Amino acid sequence: AQKVTQAQTEISVVEKEDVTLDCVYETRDTTYYLFWYKQPPSGELVFLIRRNSFDEQNEISGRYSWNFQKSTSSFNFTITASQVVDSAVYFCALESYSSASKIIFGSGTRLSIRP
Amino acid sequence: EAGVVQSPRYKIIEKKQPVAFWCNPISGHNTLYWYLQNLGQGPELLIRYENEEAVDDSQLPKDRFSAERLKGVDSTLKIQPAELGDSAVYLCASSFGGSGGYEQYFGPGTRLTVT
Known part of the structure; x- marks a missing residue:
């Protein structure tokens, strides 16, 4: 069975602090994809990043970075020098090859950045 | 490029009444998804x-x-x-492909309240 766990329900930090959002996944498949989506107050989920199971390279995009570790089944997301505009709910998601494109979302982490 | 369009944005109905939601995906996207999102949870594929x-x-x-x-x-x-x-947010999403880790583009959702 596939499962995504985001243990942090809510995080609140002061602007300019660094913050890491945790994501732990479970799957028996060797081929799978991991995603992060952002859901701002407007409601539309916005795609941030995709990683396939064969690519464990970490990625940095501006203030955002992602750490993919198959050994611990984790795909964590770090925001450096957080800004108020980063306030949103962030979802980690898993698509296993055998599930034929059925994405399983975690329950999300609500991130609040205080000015 | 226009995003995924959904209507209505909000709907309030009494129980036992019928309701319909409409979605127009991004042009050229052949895969379309309907999700249900309960408060404080991630989207669940319908x-x-x-x-x-x-x-x-x-x-x-x-x-x-x-x-x-x-x-x-x-x-x-x-x-x-x-x-x-059934009170929840109903999300529509579309993607270029159906399997293989394609990113999904989400609409703003329809918030349904059943009284």
Whole structure:
């Protein structure tokens, strides 16, 4: 069975602090994809990043970075020098090859950045 | 480029009444998804279309929910009759491909309140 766990329900930090959002996944498949989506107050989920199971390279995009570790089944997301505009709910998601494109979302982490 | 369009944005109905939601995906996207999102939870897939074909409707409560995607473009999701527990946000998403880690583009959702 596939499962995504985001243990942090809510995080609140002061602007300019660094913050890491945790994501732990479970799957028996060797081929799978991991995603992060952002859901701002407007409601539309916005795609941030995709990683396939064969690519464990970490990625940095501006203030955002992602750490993919198959050994611990984790795909964590770090925001450096957080800004108020980063306030949103962030979802980690898993698509296993055998599930034929059925994405399983975690329950999300609500991130609040205080000015 | 226009994003995924959904209407209405909000709907309030009494229980046992019917309700319908409409979605227009991004042009050229042949895969369309309907999700249900409860408060504080991640989206849960209801149905996935590849062009006109419903390729995954295993999570759709078929006794009261129905969906169609005529001509492989717009889609309608219907609930008849609605129950109190159907109160949620209904999200539509589309993607270029159906499997293989394609990013999904989400609409703003329809917030349904059943009284």
